[in-house]
Amino acid sequence: MQFRSIIRIVGLLLALFSLSMLAPALVALIYRDGAGVAFVTTFFALFFCGGLCWFPNRRFRKELKARDGFLIVVLFWTVLGSAGSIPFLLSDNPGVSVTDAFFESFSALTTTGATVIVGLDELPKAILFYRQLLQWFGGMGIIVLAVAILPVLGIGGMQLYRAEIPGPVKDTKMTPRIAETAKALWYIYLSLTIACALAFWGAGMTPFDAISHSFSTIAIGGFSTHDASMGYFDSYAINVITVVFLLISACNYSLHFAAFASGGVHPKYYIKDPEFRAFIVIQVILFAICFSVLINHQSHDSFYDAFDQALFQTVSISTTAGFTTTGFSDWPLFLPVLLLFSSFIGGCAGSTGGGMKVIRILLLTLQGAREIKRLVHPRAVYTIKIGGGALPARVVDAVWGFFSAYALVFVICMLCLIATGMDELSAFSAVAATLNNLGPGLGEVSVHFADVNDTAKWVLVVSMLFGRLEIFTLLILFTPTFWRS
Numbered sequence: 001m002q003f004r005s006i007i008r009i010v011g012l013l014l015a016l017f018s019l020s021m022l023a024p025a026l027v028a029l030i031y032r033d034g035a036g037v038a039f040v041t042t043f044f045a046l047f048f049c050g051g052l053c054w055f056p057n058r059r060f061r062k063e064l065k066a067r068d069g070f071l072i073v074v075l076f077w078t079v080l081g082s083a084g085s086i087p088f089l090l091s092d093n094p095g096v097s098v099t100d101a102f103f104e105s106f107s108a109l110t111t112t113g114a115t116v117i118v119g120l121d122e123l124p125k126a127i128l129f130y131r132q133l134l135q136w137f138g139g140m141g142i143i144v145l146a147v148a149i150l151p152v153l154g155i156g157g158m159q160l161y162r163a164e165i166p167g168p169v170k171d172t173k174m175t176p177r178i179a180e181t182a183k184a185l186w187y188i189y190l191s192l193t194i195a196c197a198l199a200f201w202g203a204g205m206t207p208f209d210a211i212s213h214s215f216s217t218i219a220i221g222g223f224s225t226h227d228a229s230m231g232y233f234d235s236y237a238i239n240v241i242t243v244v245f246l247l248i249s250a251c252n253y254s255l256h257f258a259a260f261a262s263g264g265v266h267p268k269y270y271i272k273d274p275e276f277r278a279f280i281v282i283q284v285i286l287f288a289i290c291f292s293v294l295i296n297h298q299s300h301d302s303f304y305d306a307f308d309q310a311l312f313q314t315v316s317i318s319t320t321a322g323f324t325t326t327g328f329s330d331w332p333l334f335l336p337v338l339l340l341f342s343s344f345i346g347g348c349a350g351s352t353g354g355g356m357k358v359i360r361i362l363l364l365t366l367q368g369a370r371e372i373k374r375l376v377h378p379r380a381v382y383t384i385k386i387g388g389g390a391l392p393a394r395v396v397d398a399v400w401g402f403f404s405a406y407a408l409v410f411v412i413c414m415l416c417l418i419a420t421g422m423d424e425l426s427a428f429s430a431v432a433a434t435l436n437n438l439g440p441g442l443g444e445v446s447v448h449f450a451d452v453n454d455t456a457k458w459v460l461v462v463s464m465l466f467g468r469l470e471i472f473t474l475l476i477l478f479t480p481t482f483w484r485s
Helices: 002-030 036-057 066-084 086-090 098-109 124-142 140-149 158-164 180-202 207-218 236-249 254-261 268-272 274-296 303-318 335-346 360-374 391-418 423-435 454-468 471-476
Strands: none
Touching: 002 036, 002 066, 002 124, 002 274, 036 066, 036 086, 036 124, 036 303, 066 098, 066 471, 086 124, 086 335, 098 124, 098 454, 124 180, 124 207, 124 236, 158 471, 180 207, 180 236, 180 254, 207 236, 254 268, 268 274, 274 303, 274 335, 274 360, 303 335, 335 423, 360 391, 391 423, 391 454, 391 471, 423 454
């Protein structure tokens, strides 16, 4: 294990992250809200700490192995989440505890969107902007950004990329060099963010709200600058724009790259992709169920209102964004539980969405179908095919391994929450909301997490990390094999 090289890289990345404090400091200066001191102080503190880690180890540039990459990713997310809590602690408004500051920071960076802060409308603009900016950085991953703009790292970068990019098949690169791949991802990400902000602004949002919500929409984070979330704007146009960009962001970014690589939009790349087709089918089915139930129970004032709410909440919850226009937990019958379970599927692999990813659910479904066929024809040989090609057994085994590890982490986190005194429904939905990086849950956590006890909040912070790093990246550090030479 190249510990000194790892410390050098983490120091560089921490120094890079310190620069993000300048943006909310500028917002504080523009709006004169008095919150700028906290960000300027944090900038100098993080830059100094980053330099302290980098300077003594600046000459250690040995090639990193795969396990070094995993350790860097986990270290940086824990260090970054901790560093991100400092402005919350230094600011007078909101006056939060250490636990709440860490929870809010990790929730933003992991794009979970669960908040412990109430009274958002009264917060300084700089704090509101900072929360949204953290989600935007977390959406694609700080490390992918760093690999693109920090060639000084002196490594190939694939180790970091494989540990950071979500999805079951992580060896695929869109371009031959990892730095070029990371740049391509960020160009797409930035372009979508700008387009989303312009659309929100054109639909009636203020420039501040438009930029802020474009950050959390493209990141599929779910944070808002208002307590009422998207319901604050009460606009069909804004809801539709949100739905469109959530669906785009929940798709595999490799598809976006392929579709736009030749200079024009080529829908064939999307249509041919089995995961994309499955994703759209799931969205249509969920919407049809929610809309029909709302109409039958006359839960809304008009047909258009029911259509709007069903479409918005279905896409928002199932893509793990967690934006709300109304309290979906108050919907009739089984709909709240249905939407919560839909977050387990989440977005496509290689997207900014959470959950287990559509491709894994698709593979598990195909595997289940194969086992049923084997019961009927025990001697027949069946292969699992995706996109016309047979998948190797290693990929199928990896998906089953992920599913079992996911279930184990879920059960342990849920039991820990119940042990702290939380009721069963709230514990189940809180773990689902954090492990899937969703945000809102049911019961005690249907609106916010402010009333959750401190011990439970730390359990949920760990759950967020497991969800963001797709279980194995974090779980592998707890195995003796990883640390054995």
